[in-house]
Amino acid sequence: xxxxxxxxxxxxxxxxxxxxxxxxxxxxxxxxxxxxxxxxxxxxxxxxxxxxxxxxxxxxxxxxxxxxxxxxxxxxxxxxxxxxxxxxxxxxxxxxxxxxxxxxxxxxxxxxxxxxxxxxxxxxxxxxxxxxxxxxxxxxxxxxxxxxxxxxxxxxxxxxxxxxxxxxxxxxxxxxxxxxxxxxxxxxxxxxxxxxxxxxxxxxxxxxxxxxxxxxx
Ligand code: GAR
Numbered sequence: 001x002x003x004x005x006x007x008x009x010x011x012x013x014x015x016x017x018x019x020x021x022x023x024x025x026x027x028x029x030x031x032x033x034x035x036x037x038x039x040x041x042x043x044x045x046x047x048x049x050x051x052x053x054x055x056x057x058x059x060x061x062x063x064x065x066x067x068x069x070x071x072x073x074x075x076x077x078x079x080x081x082x083x084x085x086x087x088x089x090x091x092x093x094x095x096x097x098x099x100x101x102x103x104x105x106x107x108x109x110x111x112x113x114x115x116x117x118x119x120x121x122x123x124x125x126x127x128x129x130x131x132x133x134x135x136x137x138x139x140x141x142x143x144x145x146x147x148x149x150x151x152x153x154x155x156x157x158x159x160x161x162x163x164x165x166x167x168x169x170x171x172x173x174x175x176x177x178x179x180x181x182x183x184x185x186x187x188x189x190x191x192x193x194x195x196x197x198x199x200x201x202x203x204x205x206x207x208x209x210x211x212x213x214x215x216x217x
Contacts, residue, residue, distance in 0.1 A: 003029075008037070035054070039091070045089075075099055087108055133159050136175060137179055
């Protein structure tokens with residue numbers, strides 16, 4: 001089986017990366033991780049990649065005077081490794097429009113809220129402060145607008161009365177780990193496409209798997 005080549009971008013802990021490493025180790029999983037890049041040298045996630053014998057690179061954004069020169073090196077490194085799909089997994093840096101245009105519909109992200117609600121980097125605290133009773137996670141294609149590209153999968157997760165941002169983040173993270181590998185499976189098995197900014201199955205119908213909700217399993 002020809003596997004889709006993934007490049008994973010991280011900045012920190014790397015628990016989503018670990019979940020993807022686990023998924024890729026399954027026999028019939030249609031994707032493989034060929035490269036992990038961190039913009040921070042001390043990212044814990046780098047250790048997960050090294051333990052799994054996956055190539056790692058550190059491209060430290062602090063060494064660059066502007067976003068575009070960082071993104072140019074990032075682009076060259078991903079391209080040289082034969083990456084076909086870029087997966088942002090806790091990568092806490094905005095990518096330039098230039099970079100995103102180089103990889104049309106080839107970059108996906110996981111975000112810890114039910115987009116389009118609670119975009120940005122403070123989602124859990126904003127969810128708690130807003131009083132909503134359900135949050136969750138979203139896997140989506142990356143476009144020039146932050147946290148706004150076509151949605152591939154979502155999982156709903158309850159917000160409990162005594163939650164604080166850390167307890168909520170922990171509960172949502174479990175669903176993230178299931179959602180991300182599932183969304184990548186859909187892409188790698190050519191089951192989905194984008195039409196009018198919406199993700200649909202390849203024959204034009206809505207498919208069950210897109211609405212599959214891992215938190216309800
Ligand atoms: C995850 O919760 C991910 O959804 C979030 O950062 C965390 C990274 O955890 N990403 C964003 O907030 C992107 N805007 P991890 O390093 O353990 O995968």
